[in-house]
Structures are given as C-alpha cells and as structure tokens.
C-alpha cells in the first residue's frame with residue numbers, strides 16, 4: 001500500500017467518526033427533552049371533584065396525564081389540602097409523600113423520573129385520606145399514558 005492510499009483511508013475513517021458523533025448528539029438531544037407536569041390536590045371540602053355518588057371528594061387535578069417515552073419527567077404537585085397524600089406508582093418505582101398544605105399556602109413537591117416504555121401506568125394515593133377517592137380513577141387514583 002503506498003502512502004497516498006493510506007492517507008485517504010484515514011480521512012474516510014475520520015469522516016465516519018464525525019457522522020457517528022453527530023448521530024450521538026442527536027440522540028443526546030432527544031434524551032434531554034423534559035416533560036413538565038403540574039398537578040393540584042384539593043379536598044372534598046374544597047370541592048375538588050364531585051363523584052357519581054353526588055358527594056365531593058379529594059382529587060388530584062388532573063388525575064391523568066401523558067408523557068413521552070424516554071423523556072425526563074418533572075412533576076410539580078401543589079397540595080391545597082390540610083391532609084398529606086402520596087403519589088405512588090409501583091411500576092414506575094415512585095412513592096412520593098406529599099406534605100399537607102392549605103387553601104392559601106399549598107405545599108409544593110417536585111420530583112423527576114424517566115418516562116418508561118409506552119403503555120398505561122396507574123398511580124394512586126396511599127395516604128389515609130378519602131377511602132372512596134383512593135379507589136376511583138380521576139380522584140386519588142389515575143393513569144399515566146406513555147406515548148412513543
């Protein structure tokens with residue numbers, strides 16, 4: 001092999017390396033996408049949400065939200081209720097305690113996680129709050145939809 005051919009081969013290798021790093025940075029940019037979710041908790045006394053039983057119940061507002069698979073998800077929860085709650089989703093390895101707050105001074109809790117593969121994940125409150133609400137979707141229980 002003469003010297004000229006060797007130099008050309010090296011240039012090709014360098015071009016491949018640059019293309020590889022560009023692809024790598026594109027993947028990095030996708031992974032850095034952040035989904036921000038803002039939820040409020042209100043109590044039955046604060047008329048969070050009326051159930052089909054005709055009574056007001058504790059609820060997360062909203063109780064359902066969507067995120068994109070692979071994104072970093074930052075969740076902020078403002079609790080206007082005088083009672084504590086939790087945001088618990090076993091399949092997402094989340095069990096976050098939400099401190100009590102008040103109508104004028106809600107507690108603010110922020111946590112983050114990586115959105116998993118596509119699908120539907122259920123969360124619920126395991127605090128000892130409103131027993132009816134803890135077992136009904138849209139109140140102290142809800143769904144997280146992970147899209148592609």
Ligand SMILES: [Cu+2]
Nearest residue numbers: 085125127129
């Ligand atoms: Cu609760």
